[in-house]
Amino acid sequence: MTASTLADNTHLAPSIPIAEASTAASPASSIHAKKPFKEAKQIEAIQGLRDLLGPGNDKFDDAELMRFIVARSYDLVGAKAQLLGSLEWRKTNKVDDLPIPGHNNSNGVMYAVRGWHSVPDANIEAGHLNVPEHAVRLQKYMGGSALHKWDKTGRPIYIERMGQHNVKGLAKNVTTAELVDYHIRCTEFVHNTIMPECEERFGSDNKIIDKETVIFDCSGMGFHQLHMEGLNMLRSLTDMDQKAYPERLGKLFIVNSPSLFVKVFSMVKKWLDPGVIEKIHILGKNFESVLLEHVDAENLPSFLGGSCTCSHMPGGCVPSVILNNIKPVERKPTPPPASSPLAAAANGSGGNLLAVPRYLRPRSSSSASAMSIQDHVMPGRPKEGIYQMVSSITQDQACEYEIVVSDDDVKDAEPEVMCMFRIKNVRDPCDGLNFTVARFEFGEMTDGQIIVPTSFHAIQDAPATGFEVKFRAKQAGLYVLLWKPENQRGLVQLEYGVTVDGLLSEPTDC
Template identity: 30%
Template sequence: MAEEVHNFDPKYDDYDFPTTSPEARSGHPGHTTPEQDAKVFQLRTMLEQEGYTERLDTLTLLRFLRARKFVVEAAKTMFIESEKWRKEFGTDELVDTFNYVEKPKVFEYYPQYYHKTDNDGRPVYIEKLGKIDLTAMYKITTGERMLSNLVCEYEKLTDPRLPACSRKAGKLLETCCTIMDLKGVGITSVSSVYGYVRQASAISQNYYPERLGKLYLINAPWGFSTAFSAVKSFLDPVTVEKIHILGSGYQSELLAQVPRENLPVEFGGTCNCEGGCELSDAGPWQEPEWTRPPKRAAKSKSEQEKVTPAAPEDAPAAAEDAPATATA
């Protein structure tokens, strides 16, 4: 592995996985210019002045800057809007408390899951859109709980999934490989799911930028490619480059990206996890050699210890207005 060279800030940059991107693209970690490094510093300084102290590490700020073409003011606005949303949605608390007990039943109508890795070592994310039946699903769950589950999975993608994959691959991995199965999707079903899909897409684009590595749309119905071509000109060329629209004969191209043993049998692979691939959550993040406790969990425990320190039974009760002391 190449030597890691970065202008990191020790106050915020505490990584225990590789931090050089395998893609030698401008603005990606390990491939930044002095001007881009200066913009990271500028963005962090501006956010600190606004009172922000979380998620100011270099890798995160670079993602927001890339998403806004390194226009610092635009990246700052995007970051602040993201933090506002996180607070309103309760993201930090949700990820450790949310229990999606209805997942097996919901997956009968809308499977969405991470499963092993592609040839680049990235997590593979799979959605089967053709089975969506919101009427049936809303008898089991609610749209709010579906979005809560989506957010929790994005948080787990950030940590522990991507760090574990980075350790195993020996290189920084910041994106995932997405497979969206369109089999059974018809024009009549589009309107019924549009509201949820629109909300889910907005969360992805606005609050978790630069997480898409490759997108394979398989079993695309006739005319889909033509329709996509009509809107392609409105999309960022970098995004368009990541999208592959495939019909029913998708297996050879998909298997060129995902190892056969990592791909579920129904998509042409050989994987058949006990209990079903959809519910296995198999991947490096489940392997003790590569995974670590999420940093948010360690941080939460540390904060609890600071707030409620253990005291001797015979110690006098502290006055409510006494100043608390804590070590940094």
Template identity: 30%
Template structure:
């Protein structure tokens, strides 16, 4: 099959205010910069359907494309998936929690279950690492709760969407929408397997249902004896596109990992050379921490705006008409700022 010809992504100024590249790094049908006229029309159709049902948030083109790709560009199925995601966000109050979320028990939880983003692979994508061997849910639930663990996972997914991936895209000079994931099974024996796989199943469902099209590569390392046999059966149930992204490795994984991740970006315990001060698992190092590429996330901006508004409330109440007189000017300034933000940066 011939590679799709590049075509500029049709942006909607009402929703699309990207300040990073919007063309995928490789030609793939259905990906930004390589849409057919029909696929572009399906983006517009999905947006109109969602608007007609009262949805106003997350209707930007890149988000809608991820939901469409996840449902093979079946607009009705993508619409159902999007609505179910929005219902989940509302039930969990994720948008309210995100700007102020704190996870002070993180360091204690990580003694049992490190889950962290750390630098980038050779394609510029964030590297995400999970170490499953130390999971002890009984001990962990004395420190935190299952609900808080899953909420923190969702918050981290939100932070992948913004600010991590935008920063990586700016640095790479091309749109990056996926992560390179390492799941380390070292220490996962028969006794631990049920609780390990039970939690991983919950976390995977959250990822698949609400954060589609975020998987770039998945390396399963130090997989236990017999895992390859199970995998040979399981992969028959999966989409071939997904199967191509998953690499099941045993204990001799270093060569393949280093083919995808620079040694200086890979923690030393996995065969790399990186030794962050305080531990790689707590550093959160990456382009999103580099001044040249980092920008405040949209949810961070909303938090600052809310804090500024809260500080002005008492003064506004005292000044009465003076505060009212200043409102139109403030509104005009806010509108001007929105218009500036709506101008997409060149890819």
């Protein structure tokens, strides 16, 4: 899924030279030369961002800069911070080294592809070059997906049979790291192979194609899909898209949506920026006429109201193992090089392309958290099981983070949840500044049940080793961590991490 971005705190942007950074997507030369933005506001914003970026800003085309500008609602300092953050994420995780399918190589596709010149029509196949084992394994649990032709504007169409997903099977048999790895490979393929072709076939001097149209078919959706860990995996993908791939969604059509979807969407909606929500169209059962307003019939699968069947390909337009219109893909692993971060993720050795802790994420209902995309995960593996992160919040901003305790975590026991805080940096003049270390509440409880009491600590009294806060998770759910400065005497930069592991031998006094 592609989504617009959350805003971030500019002072946490990674300091990397523009000249050494690669762009978040490698645009075609034709795109780089285009000047499609004619409004005075757009022109001024693009030039303003270039001025902020300084020498080397010509590495970015206007379209790329505008995506970050729009994602940050024309906050240019914030746009710069998010752009640099996405570049650092790509560099740290070697995203630009991913082997993606293209017209000049034999790399296998990650999902069904229909109608493009760059890559012949194909389905994912085990044993094809650079198709990792986990990409094959997860096909058994996905309802089916395909990059299927283009809409009337020339944007590529991604179709997913969301209602057919075996969510519990996916969560049980595919790790979040593997799903994220798969998602990144698919996203990079669309941005770096398909969209340049769209530009060549359908673009013009005044028209840039850098977004995609998405159709989610909810046929078959039921209560069996309301699985917490599966939803957490989806949350990981949307969080990453919002941070690393802003403004890549054109329109999202959700069709055949049952009443159950209202419940699911009420949760998912909290994760999304209002700009993304405006692009989502929930159509229910009577969707054909709306889709045909945006997609020519010959480019729309017949099960969605079009005339296309892709009868020349096994599985038709959108192959689905679960719907039995194609045989299961056999598992013949072709692992990535051992030195790749992707290999670590695939082998379960601790690597994670998303580079965020499994258990901690900004809470969408917290305005300060929404402004904190640049909570930056320090590169490298977690130390002593705790990921090192950095956050900075000004006075009167309470930043909240969700701590995920899954069904599996509490299956056999009540696990220990440990949070660690350490002062990373204090910006002047912070003498005597106090801050809230931690406050926990369970889920969305209206009575505000406090599991770990709020406590205040003066900066000058903070131990070098930091603070540890522990509590026993009696049931699965989302726990909420909150911290904020007590007054407005500068900024506090805080490292923090969360781990959910082990058992408490006895209750811990906090």
